[in-house]
Amino acid sequence: MKGKCWKFGDHVDTDQIIPARYLNTINAAELAAHCMEDADAGFAKKVKQGDIIVGGDNFGCGSSREHAPLCIKAAGVSCVLANSFARIFFRNAINIGLPILECPEAVAAIKEGDEVEVDLEKGSVKHLGTGKVYNTTPFPKELREIIAAGGLMNYVKTVAAK
Amino acid sequence: MGMTITEKIIAAHCGRERVKPGEFVYANVDIALGNDITAPLAIQEFEAAGLKRVFDPERIALIPDHFTPNKDIKSAQQCQVLRRFAHAHGLKHYYDAGRCGVEHAFLPEQGIVVPGDLVIGADSHTCTYGALGAFATGVGSTDLAAVMATGKVWLRVPSSLKFNYNGAMPKWIGGKDLVLLAIGKIGVDGARYQSMEICGEAIEFLNMDERLALCNMAIEAGAKNGIIAPDQTTVDYEENRAQRPFKKYASDPNAAYTKTYDFDVSNLEPLVALPHLPENVKPVRECKDIRIDQVVIGSCTNGRITDLRTAAQILDGRKVAPSVRLIVIPATQEIYLQAMREGLLEIFVNAEAVVSTPTCGPCLGGHMGILAEGERALSTTNRNFVGRMGHPKSEVYLCNPAVAAASAITGHITHPDEVL
Numbered sequence A: 001m002k003g004k005c006w007k008f009g010d011h012v013d014t015d016q017i018i019p020a021r022y023l024n025t026i027n028a029a030e031l032a033a034h035c036m037e038d039a040d041a042g043f044a045k046k047v048k049q050g051d052i053i054v055g056g057d058n059f060g061c062g063s064s065r066e067h068a069p070l071c072i073k074a075a076g077v078s079c080v081l082a083n084s085f086a087r088i089f090f091r092n093a094i095n096i097g098l099p100i101l102e103c104p105e106a107v108a109a110i111k112e113g114d115e116v117e118v119d120l121e122k123g124s125v126k127h128l129g130t131g132k133v134y135n136t137t138p139f140p141k142e143l144r145e146i147i148a149a150g151g152l153m154n155y156v157k158t159v160a161a162k
Numbered sequence B: 001m002g003m004t005i006t007e008k009i010i011a012a013h014c015g016r017e018r019v020k021p022g023e024f025v026y027a028n029v030d031i032a033l034g035n036d037i038t039a040p041l042a043i044q045e046f047e048a049a050g051l052k053r054v055f056d057p058e059r060i061a062l063i064p065d066h067f068t069p070n071k072d073i074k075s076a077q078q079c080q081v082l083r084r085f086a087h088a089h090g091l092k093h094y095y096d097a098g099r100c101g102v103e104h105a106f107l108p109e110q111g112i113v114v115p116g117d118l119v120i121g122a123d124s125h126t127c128t129y130g131a132l133g134a135f136a137t138g139v140g141s142t143d144l145a146a147v148m149a150t151g152k153v154w155l156r157v158p159s160s161l162k163f164n165y166n167g168a169m170p171k172w173i174g175g176k177d178l179v180l181l182a183i184g185k186i187g188v189d190g191a192r193y194q195s196m197e198i199c200g201e202a203i204e205f206l207n208m209d210e211r212l213a214l215c216n217m218a219i220e221a222g223a224k225n226g227i228i229a230p231d232q233t234t235v236d237y238e239e240n241r242a243q244r245p246f247k248k249y250a251s252d253p254n255a256a257y258t259k260t261y262d263f264d265v266s267n268l269e270p271l272v273a274l275p276h277l278p279e280n281v282k283p284v285r286e287c288k289d290i291r292i293d294q295v296v297i298g299s300c301t302n303g304r305i306t307d308l309r310t311a312a313q314i315l316d317g318r319k320v321a322p323s324v325r326l327i328v329i330p331a332t333q334e335i336y337l338q339a340m341r342e343g344l345l346e347i348f349v350n351a352e353a354v355v356s357t358p359t360c361g362p363c364l365g366g367h368m369g370i371l372a373e374g375e376r377a378l379s380t381t382n383r384n385f386v387g388r389m390g391h392p393k394s395e396v397y398l399c400n401p402a403v404a405a406a407s408a409i410t411g412h413i414t415h416p417d418e419v420l
Ligand code: SF4
Pocket: B066, B102, B103, B104, B123, B125, B299, B300, B301, B359, B360, B363, B364, B381, B382
């Protein structure tokens, strides 16, 4: 995954990612049109296919709405990097197959508009401007299994339900 | 090494003697919950995966509460998805408008969730039921879809933080203030991925409504769950409620905690959380010149009968300030009825408040009182994020019902002592 970075601060909550006033639908395209609206009103228009969101601490805190990672994915964002993720957002992203990575060192080095390349399997982020590579710990085995199955529902069908 | 109450409940639900923090487990779920925002997505996933049967029609609760009574055509369609699914699968715990209320007030009240349960809810405030001594945590819609199919959930066993509240509870202080005290101390991610275990002599004297308000906001500290060990208050509460036999768990004396926090509450003042994070906590007297346009008393945090009694005690014989709209929302039908019997609703209406049917409504900026640009609300709800109750340039301040009622009368944030 390679893309241009959009930077956000700490504690970006789910009400900023997708305000509740739009939650009367589960249509991903409709939700994507309001992606990050209360953090950056023009984001949904500016973001390009493959771009990367870079958050600070506790990204995705707040409600359990899966509409949050869903609208980010539907907006074309290829990956979210952050210092840390709020618990439910982390689960939801894994479960729906939105690539995420916790990598504080890379986050500190990345500036708005920088281009980076993310390798999820290795857990590494390469800053294309400086050429520097930042490594993190890959996900534990149990989570990689869910990701490898293509999300939780596929995993349920193949493994847990048998 | 002993185990915490959270570890014990998780172990019991995956047929193990013991579990350790950090371990991944697949645990059996007693009750799975969804609402009119999260369940439609779960149902879509469930059906798209070609699944035909739910694991147990008696253990899935679908509660339409957020945009109900349906506020527009789209939300009506969402509720229709729930209704159809509930009927198709013969779900026992489906309750339509007029028969339920805010999910986290309704499920404990009706004894659908009980002490010792492992509850998974596609709503972040599912952590509320920790007040009963259950392990309850919020998840997303895909998780709910998987639980509806298998009755199991993947969990990483959380480590635990201990919050010890000592001293006698002063007047006008409730569960809301105790949890705001903790969030103000540790921050909105201070308990991220961890369990918040609540104990101490101050907790022993809290009634169940106050305990539910306290555990409700564990998620606002980033916690996986909040939990209070069952005691006599819990057992009394469950009498004539619990729909299933329940089990009482308690932490071992030598259980391990990442950290212990001690609070002395005896001199605590009511607290207010300022925009735009629940961790921006200040004593009410430091906020007194802040003018407000709207006050909301309700929600899964503070919409219970104890809260309404407190608010009515302050509003009795008084009028809401001309510049303020007060909206009171009993959290369930049972609370509504009780408030009616006790004459509380009459007090509110005489004070010139709006009294609404049970709904989440304004708490999430859904309906029933949305804020305009530049407006400021004081609310007994749990979140004050940007745009939470309406326009992105509006503000939300959080407080307990006593402060909310007193402030509605004066038009600015006010200590209840100044009114009563
Ligand atoms: S009352 Fe508010 S916080 Fe509680 S479930 Fe409803 S929207 Fe969520």
